[in-house]
Amino acid sequence: xxxxxxxxxxxxxxxxxxxxxxxxxxxxxxxxxxxxxxxxxxxxxxxxxxxxxxxxxxxxxxxxxxxxxxxxxxxxxxxxxxxxxxxxxxxxxxxxxxxxxxxxxxxxxxxxxxxxxxxxxxxxxxxxxxxxxxxxxxxxxxxxxxxxxxxxxxxxxxxxxxxxxxxxxxxxxxxxxxxxxxxxxxxxxxxxxxxxxxxxxxxxxxxxxxxxxxxxxxxxxxxxx
Amino acid sequence: xxxxxxxxxxxxxxxxxxxxxxxxxxxxxxxxxxxxxxxxxxxxxxxxxxxxxxxxxxxxxxxxxxxxxxxxxxxxxxxxxxxxxxxxxxxxxxxxxxxxxxxxxxxxxx
Numbered sequence: 001x002x003x004x005x006x007x008x009x010x011x012x013x014x015x016x017x018x019x020x021x022x023x024x025x026x027x028x029x030x031x032x033x034x035x036x037x038x039x040x041x042x043x044x045x046x047x048x049x050x051x052x053x054x055x056x057x058x059x060x061x062x063x064x065x066x067x068x069x070x071x072x073x074x075x076x077x078x079x080x081x082x083x084x085x086x087x088x089x090x091x092x093x094x095x096x097x098x099x100x101x102x103x104x105x106x107x108x109x110x111x112x113x114x115x116x117x118x119x120x121x122x123x124x125x126x127x128x129x130x131x132x133x134x135x136x137x138x139x140x141x142x143x144x145x146x147x148x149x150x151x152x153x154x155x156x157x158x159x160x161x162x163x164x165x166x167x168x169x170x171x172x173x174x175x176x177x178x179x180x181x182x183x184x185x186x187x188x189x190x191x192x193x194x195x196x197x198x199x200x201x202x203x204x205x206x207x208x209x210x211x212x213x214x215x216x217x218x219x220x221x222x223x224x225x
Numbered sequence: 226x227x228x229x230x231x232x233x234x235x236x237x238x239x240x241x242x243x244x245x246x247x248x249x250x251x252x253x254x255x256x257x258x259x260x261x262x263x264x265x266x267x268x269x270x271x272x273x274x275x276x277x278x279x280x281x282x283x284x285x286x287x288x289x290x291x292x293x294x295x296x297x298x299x300x301x302x303x304x305x306x307x308x309x310x311x312x313x314x315x316x317x318x319x320x321x322x323x324x325x326x327x328x329x330x331x332x333x334x335x
Contacts, residue, residue, distance in 0.1 A: 033327070053327040053328060053331075054327055055323045055324075055326075055327055056323055056326055056327070057319075057323055059319070059320045059323050059324075060320075063320045063323070063324065066324070067323075067324045067327050067328065070324070070328060071327075071328055071331055074328070074331045074332065074333060075331070167317060169316060169317070169320050220309060220310060220313045221313075223310055224310070224313060224314065224317070
């Protein structure tokens with residue numbers, strides 16, 4: 001089984017090499033999509049051994065993930081892993097994702113709420129995620145079995161990746177992917193994963209107010225098909 | 226009286242512009258008819274304000290001018306939302322172009 005990790009990156013010149021080195025032992029290839037950064041992200045990622053694709057202009061994390069997913073499919077991936085470029089996701093969990101894929105799951109989501117402790121997660125983030133879970137359930141019809149409404153750490157088979165037609169370019173892609181997967185006939189599962197929050201990642205990561213932006217993006221997206 | 230003529234002239238200009246754009250293929254038939262009905266309704270209310278008052282009483286708003294204000298507000302909100310949707314469509318097309326450019330050296334897999 002050829003496993004390719006897809007990492008969207010935007011101004012991650014200082015962190016991307018470390019993430020690539022951590023992920024590489026668990027996968028066959030690492031695809032990095034530089035989402036229009038003007039720093040050394042592309043150069044650093046190439047030097048660290050990743051296959052790099054570059055967006056000429058910034059299009060958002062969802063758009064970069066989709067570009068990376070399409071690239072992985074063209075490179076012959078049997079299994080695709082999505083993870084963040086800031087080092088929040090614990091790469092040691094990749095074998096656990098692969099084990100579930102080999103056991104028959106077509107999509108596996110990492111969850112911060114299944115027992116594995118999220119390190120350094122601010123309390124207000126928990127409340128926002130609880131609200132997001134309620135919103136996902138009632139407004140988007142996402143199964144109540146989903147414990148993490150905004151998980152960016154996931155694995156999927158190539159066939160599932162071809163089926164999941166996510167079109168949200170920016171932050172709303174997590175909810176969109178969850179909706180598409182849980183409302184389809186794809187076999188999916190959540191597994192506990194550890195997420196490490198640091199001052200650095202929190203400064204660049206999502207803010208509580210981004211929840212409103214995500215809702216607005218999902219409303220616009222609902223009228224686009 | 227002057228304001229009524231002025232508003233009628235504006236409505237006529239709007240009406241003419243709608244059908245000019247329709248003949249140029251910019252507006253669809255349904256859009257053209259909808260816009261025309263809007264301009265005609267506006268002209269009727271300018272000359273027969275009691276129509277708006279009757280409508281206001283019918284929906285329980287109170288004054289005719291209030292019901293017009295609410296309708297205009299709803300109309301502006303719809304237009305604004307349409308504009309947001311158009312921007313979102315353009316953004317998605319831009320993403321498709323950026324993606325095609327990023328993957329240009331990677332042949333599509335059968």
